Amino acid sequence: MSEDLRDLVRREFEAAYGTEAAGIWSSPGRANLIGEHTDYNEGFVLPFGIDRRTFAAVGLRDDARIRVGSTFSDEIAEIALAELHPDAVSGWSAYPLGVVWALGRLGHADLQAVPGVDIMLESDVPVGAGLSSSAAIEGAVAFALDELWRLGLDRVELARVGRTAENDFVGAPTGIMDQMASLLGRDDAAVFIDCRTEEARAIDLRLAENDLTILVIDTQVEHQHASGGYRERRASCEAGAAALGVASLRDVTLADLERAREVLDDVTFRRVRHVVTENQRVLDTVAALAEDGPRAIGELLDASHRSMRDDFEISVPELDLAVETAQSSGAIGARMTGGGFGGSAIALVPRGLVSHVQVAVDGAFAEHGYAQPVTFMVTPSEGARRE
Ligand code: ADP
Ligand code: MG
Numbered sequence: 001m002s003e004d005l006r007d008l009v010r011r012e013f014e015a016a017y018g019t020e021a022a023g024i025w026s027s028p029g030r031a032n033l034i035g036e037h038t039d040y041n042e043g044f045v046l047p048f049g050i051d052r053r054t055f056a057a058v059g060l061r062d063d064a065r066i067r068v069g070s071t072f073s074d075e076i077a078e079i080a081l082a083e084l085h086p087d088a089v090s091g092w093s094a095y096p097l098g099v100v101w102a103l104g105r106l107g108h109a110d111l112q113a114v115p116g117v118d119i120m121l122e123s124d125v126p127v128g129a130g131l132s133s134s135a136a137i138e139g140a141v142a143f144a145l146d147e148l149w150r151l152g153l154d155r156v157e158l159a160r161v162g163r164t165a166e167n168d169f170v171g172a173p174t175g176i177m178d179q180m181a182s183l184l185g186r187d188d189a190a191v192f193i194d195c196r197t198e199e200a201r202a203i204d205l206r207l208a209e210n211d212l213t214i215l216v217i218d219t220q221v222e223h224q225h226a227s228g229g230y231r232e233r234r235a236s237c238e239a240g241a242a243a244l245g246v247a248s249l250r251d252v253t254l255a256d257l258e259r260a261r262e263v264l265d266d267v268t269f270r271r272v273r274h275v276v277t278e279n280q281r282v283l284d285t286v287a288a289l290a291e292d293g294p295r296a297i298g299e300l301l302d303a304s305h306r307s308m309r310d311d312f313e314i315s316v317p318e319l320d321l322a323v324e325t326a327q328s329s330g331a332i333g334a335r336m337t338g339g340g341f342g343g344s345a346i347a348l349v350p351r352g353l354v355s356h357v358q359v360a361v362d363g364a365f366a367e368h369g370y371a372q373p374v375t376f377m378v379t380p381s382e383g384a385r386r387e
Pocket of ligand 2: 133
């Protein structure tokens with residue numbers, strides 16, 4: 001699949017711009033193994049890059065203009081580098097153009113001096129399925145421009161560029177997790193990120209060696225209340241931290257929860273308890289992977305789901321059904337993944353049981369009158385690279 005996309009994006013670049021691309025760069029989507037709504041609380045997350053990527057064919061121009069196209073759309077967006085401004089661009093092209101703007105904004109590139117570029121995008125990361133197609137674009141474009149403009153940035157700096165593009169150009173208030181996973185992914189590994197220090201390190205998963213795979217179950221339920229719900233949960237976390245007198249929920253320990261129960265109203269307390277216990281589950285998952293391997297993390301995944309369902313209240317019936325059915329048909333553990341209110345669940349499944357789980361989930365959805373979910377395996381894969 002990926003091989004074809006490389007050829008395709010090269011041909012599309014030539015068809016659109018009439019020249020050859022200087023090269024092709026790519027970056028993966030991501031799934032989050034565990035650690036949900038912890039990133040903006042300065043906590044811990046454990047995502048991984050997946051084997052679905054966005055490819056960017058990029059070429060330098062001899063003027064100061066920038067053009068970007070995608071198979072996603074017939075439109076080719078064009079703008080002068082000097083005119084890049086958050087209000088000047090809308091729609092999908094804000095993701096790639098936002099990266100260019102962010103490189104200038106963060107002082108990494110002088111947009112008055114660098115040559116213009118042409119960009120063509122092609123991707124097999126599903127959009128809006130909670131697999132961060134947006135971070136895949138940002139990673140591929142940032143990695144390409146770093147090389148073409150000889151900026152010499154490291155992967156963590158490029159992740160921050162992607163976040164700045166997404167926060168301040170696109171206008172989506174997300175944390176650093178998606179971009180870090182897309183840039184720092186490794187084959188058969190997850191990326192453990194401390195969102196306070198923005199330090200990251202690879203954690204071996206050893207899935208194949210243990211005859212395991214990760215199944216994504218996309219419920220096809222749109223994140224109807226996603227942005228409102230996300231903002232509301234974020235506000236609850238901030239209110240909880242303020243009431244407890246700490247800078248962020250990262251500073252609340254399991255032992256502090258007793259006092260928190262007395263100080264906070266019931267809803268805020270449960271929001272806080274999710275974040276505090278979820279941080280601990282991420283640390284426990286990292287330890288369990290190192291000591292006992294991936295078969296030892298099932299209960300942590302299950303507990304993460306219960307916490308999101310009951311305390312953080314961001315699940316929906318379709319996600320609960322996907323998780324319960326996966327668990328009862330052979331998965332070692334399962335949880336909803338991503339921001340919630342729809343989107344996907346992941347299940348850690350012995351290879352021999354994959355079709356059994358898929359059939360069981362399809363059957364359960366049909367029985368409940370839900371639309372058929374889309375299930376597929378993902379393999380933890382390498383981050384941004386030149387092809
Ligand atoms: P996700 O969870 O997939 O990251 P987002 O809403 O953050 O969802 O980002 C999806 C948006 O990214 C799309 O609506 C579109 O604007 C842009 N996008 C994703 N993939 C592509 C692509 N291949 N080409 C152009 N734009 C894309
Ligand atoms: Mg996104």
